[in-house]
Amino acid sequence: MTNMKAVIANGPKDYKLIYDKPIPKIQDGEVLVKVLVNGICGSDLKMYEGSEFYWGVGGRARRGVIPGHEFIGSVVDIDPLIARDQSISIGDVVVAEQLVACRDQCWFCKNGMEHKCDKLVIYGQGVDGCMAEYMIYQKGSWLHKVPEGLSPTYAVLAEPIAVSVRAMDRAHLKPTDLIVVSGCGTIGLGLIAAIETYYPDVSIIVLDYFQFKLDLAKSIAKKCTTFNLSDKTVSTIADIVRKMSGEQNGADVFFECSGSPDSIKAGFEFVRKCGTFVHIGICKEIHVDAPWNAISAGKELTIIGCNLGRHAWPRAFEILKKCDLSQMITHRLPLEEYSNALNLINSGIKVVLDPTLSAPKLLNDSKSLLPLINNNDEQFKIKDSIAFVTGSSHGIGRAIAIALAKEGAKVIIHGTNHDSPSYSNEGTTMTILAQEISTITNNTQITAVWGDLSTKESVQSVLNHIKYPIDILICCSGEQTTSEGKICNDTCLTISDSDTKLSLNRNFWTTHLVCQSIVPQMIHNHRGHVIIIGSTSALIGREKDALYTVSKAAVHQYMRCLATEVKSSGIRVNCIAPGPTLIEQSTQNIGKEQGISGRLEHVANAVIHLLNMDFVHGQIIRVDGGEQAFSS
């Protein structure tokens, strides 16, 4: 074999996989390895997207380079001198630090700052990296044998964790400091693990937008308080942190681990007077706004930069052995899926490419359409999945719950009140309804929850009754009624404020709150399907039907946006839009008289089929017998 697969970075957003890259041959001082695993880093995404830092004048990236700087390889060929000096043999699992320096020629190398060498190159940027089957560890690399007991996939975390360790060193922490870590990607979580290992009495405040990352932070460090930035504003959290810190009125050290301009600005709020601001993240932007006077006249801060992980690798391996950070590896994909992998960074933590995994057969292997996660490449099945159907006390929701129960799902039905089924003369209570569904479907795993879904708190209190992660979410709550119980003056120019708010609340707002509470968990588990029940009436203009159709149209568009956001997380989101012909059971006879043929089962069947379909995402599927047989 003389050729290999490799990803080539020709420029911003111009990467391609080729199959005929010659396998490189070693020269003096070099090592050839077979790449066992390749970690994707936030900086890989920034380079892909075309950040000036990489592609601008004097930038770090070279056109035509093989990207990737986090890797573990097994030695295939080695300069005998290196093999002797560092006692490395063919077959050893070895990693090179991510930088190559002249080591002894330039002023910086001579003065112990090799990571700022005048001839510095970073793997995957200035010299070929690891998105390939084989790579060369260049002359001048620092090599480390991976300690026994660490799998290559896990050990690939050593590179980012070495960066975290260096940041910890640079901060000169005191044993009882109160610190803030902003950003829970690999670097932030690695920093938390490093501090837990070497400064166990430091109190850590952690900020991020993703609850699963915050939960992981908590599981790594004992003295850790987390704040979800989607729940509270920065200034509210900063107030709380100031109170927590007592007289010193702020954190001793702020670690900026996200590279986001907002996070940088926030740092100046969190840090106390004469405190320390450590910046580790790499910003996409070249210039970032900051309250500059805070540094001197305002707070007299110590601002510390840090880059790469020199002198930190042995401790990075120690941390990997001591803490269980395996949950940080959220996705594992074959090399062919490199562009998916880049997109997955924002919804996962560490995404790894494994060139030894076989390529998916895109046309007939449906599994390849979902990322391989933690080696779990199971296909989505309805049977034994946990399905939560909001608004299933009656009508369409109930029909869907029954259909899911027939398919063997563990169904959780929901009504606003315990006696919701009685409102539409379709039963008595939610508990009895659950028993009835159990009986008719011969499925013992039906449970009922009830409660209002119109505030974040009330959604949470309903969800508190659900013990297991939800795999299937069917959003079916929403009604066509108003405060008076009937619709009156339902035209754009006459609808009342209160009816408009009520209708948006019942249809759009509840859907939004429920998705916001459940989808992050699905992202975390890389498993889930959301189906929102919309309406074909929202797909065309209608006279005297503004309230309901506007709020259903909001739901449709919400679904599209959500689908775009979760596109690469292995989760699917779609709408089923029943036709106007589909009505509640109690009025079905009237429907027949009007020549209406749509039935609840048509919608329920569509839901089941959609759940079983692969690769359908972000769509509104009309179930209306062809009434709206036109495009868009």
Ligand SMILES: [Zn+2]
């Ligand atoms: Zn990295």
Ligand SMILES: [Zn+2]
């Ligand atoms: Zn140098």
